[in-house]
Amino acid sequence: PSDYLRSRCPLCFGGVNKVGESKLPEFFLCLDACFALRRNKDYDCRPGQKKQPGTQDPRIVPPGTRELPRSFLEAWKARVEAAQPVKGHERRTKHASKQGEYAVDVADGEGDCVEPGLRVPNSYLDNCGESFIAADGERVKTPGQHFSDTGMMAGVCRHDRVIVWSNMWTPGEQQFYALAIIDFVMAQLPVHWRVGILYDVGCQIHRSTLKWNLLPQWMPRIVFGISVFHAYGHQWVCQLWYHPRKGNIWGLTDGEGCERLWSDLRSLIPNLRVTGFHRRLFLLDLQIEHQDRLKLCQAGVWLEKRVRATKARLALAEAKRDKIQYTDEYLQAQFEAQRAYQSRPLERQSKKKGFHAVEKILAVRQRLNAAQDLVEVLQKQLMSVPLSDSIASRNEVAEITTSIAEQEKIVSRLSKQDNDLTAKLEKMRGHAWFEHQLNMRALKARIIAKACEKNFETRNLTGAFRSKAVDHNTMEHTTKALKRRYRSVKSLVADYNKRRLNMMKLRGRGGISKNAIIPPPIDMKGLFGLDVNNDIWQDIGLADDEFDGTVPPWLGDEDVRNGIRLMQEVVNCRDELYLCDRESYSLQQWFEDESAALMAA
Known part of the structure; x- marks a missing residue:
């Protein structure tokens, strides 16, 4: 590294790293x-x-400017x-x-x-x-x-x-x-x-x-x-x-x-x-x-604390990892399979568009059913009303019938957007299990979106110390908005968990296997952290129809999912200890060089 970089951080640039001695960046x-x-x-x-x-004030540049x-x-x-x-x-x-x-x-x-x-x-x-x-x-x-x-x-x-x-x-x-x-x-x-x-x-x-x-x-x-x-x-x-x-x-x-x-x-x-x-x-x-x-x-103190905390974290992760029977090679292969599947571009895009169309069609069909019920009620009323009122009622029936025809055209047009859409609709129409799956996917997407929005608002509020322009009224308004957001998310989570209980009751009935995977419940505790290892990111129990009845281990096997997380935690902790050891050597070499230069001065 240049002398400029060596003067900036001795832990990063104080020593000489060997070429290719590790997979980690230097x-x-x-x-x-x-x-x-x-x-x-x-x-x-x-x-x-x-x-x-x-006009600008006089220029002042410190010798060691960054x-x-x-x-x-x-x-x-x-x-x-x-x-x-x-x-x-x-x-x-x-x-x-x-x-x-x-x-x-x-x-x-x-x-x-x-x-x-x-x-x-x-x-x-x-x-x-x-x-x-x-x-x-x-x-x-x-x-x-x-x-x-x-x-x-x-x-x-x-x-x-x-x-x-x-x-x-x-x-x-x-x-x-x-x-x-x-x-x-x-x-x-x-x-x-x-x-x-x-x-x-x-x-x-x-x-x-x-x-x-x-x-x-x-x-x-x-x-x-x-x-x-x-x-x-x-x-x-x-x-x-x-x-x-x-x-x-x-x-x-x-x-x-x-x-x-x-x-x-x-x-x-x-x-x-x-x-x-x-x-x-x-x-x-x-x-x-x-x-x-x-x-x-405090560089030496920083290293000592870092090593101590990492060793404690590593010991805890290894203790949990030893309880899982799968090898690291198998878990890594499962993680790569997860990456490969969830990173597919075209399939996921068409599937997402298909489900949006399904949601639209379901909403249109609900309106159709309501309109048809209204037509039946009006037709019964026509038999017992005066002629003048009958004409008005007949006109209303005609308008509703025209609306029904237009809605049916919408359903037909949307159905043509996806070749598998008709089969999906027929599969869901008579089966509450698949209807719950679709609704729970939509609910979970809304929960994640609202949790992200709350985190963004929280970031603005906690960062309010940066600006004197943030007055008490603004902070109070933001706090109230966060409370409303929390209540909204809590309501969505309650609806999601209620549908999950209904899915549990449907297992073993109507062609659904007794061993069918049920989505895990969403817990409000820790939800807004949106940790990368939170189950909310996974479509566990909500994507079974994509795998022809065989759910891959990285999605359906809890031991595999936990094993992947623990394996990554162990690898990261070991890499951190290696980095700390490398930085300790760099700091020591930098100190020796500085001492030698001081003695020679």
């Missing part, structure tokens, strides 16, 4: 942006100036904009990703597919982008007409030490900031070093870099992932491939070092709003340097 970079550390627009309020933009030059960022901004397709040539997705205008485009008429170099189909990546456009409330809190500098983006190592940071002046968290930081860091690393990058929208930046060939010289050495505490906003298929706990290269790295950095810098928020341009950058650099010095003094 360095982990965590990225995030903060819009609370912004600066108001300043105006020259002297008489006759008419609020023209004020800030990326504005010219470097501007160059990357121009590079990304030049890589965009010509307007009108391709259709943009309905909602862009977190990077706004730098979202990946999808051509008209293309079906769902997996783009080269990716593992997740486009449909799921599009949904992830939509989730984070809704979640990122900060994006609308930094309008350019009020703020000259809208925030900062930082790249930190897994020890929460800032490697480099950039000032932000655009209203949104545009992609060129992250790409500039990645390019700057990669250029100072040895050519054989691999880098794991964790970002709250890591799937989106991975997609963009491949789509537009933005980092061609670095991509063979980069692995992208998503931050642990932001994973709940991603689609389950995306989590299967990008969540650090589902991979085998991350150890226990969580990617949330930037969030801890924002907490360390929050005391600067009021002053930074009204300070000068250069003074703000100087204060940020100075405070970051101060925090890094404190963390350097």
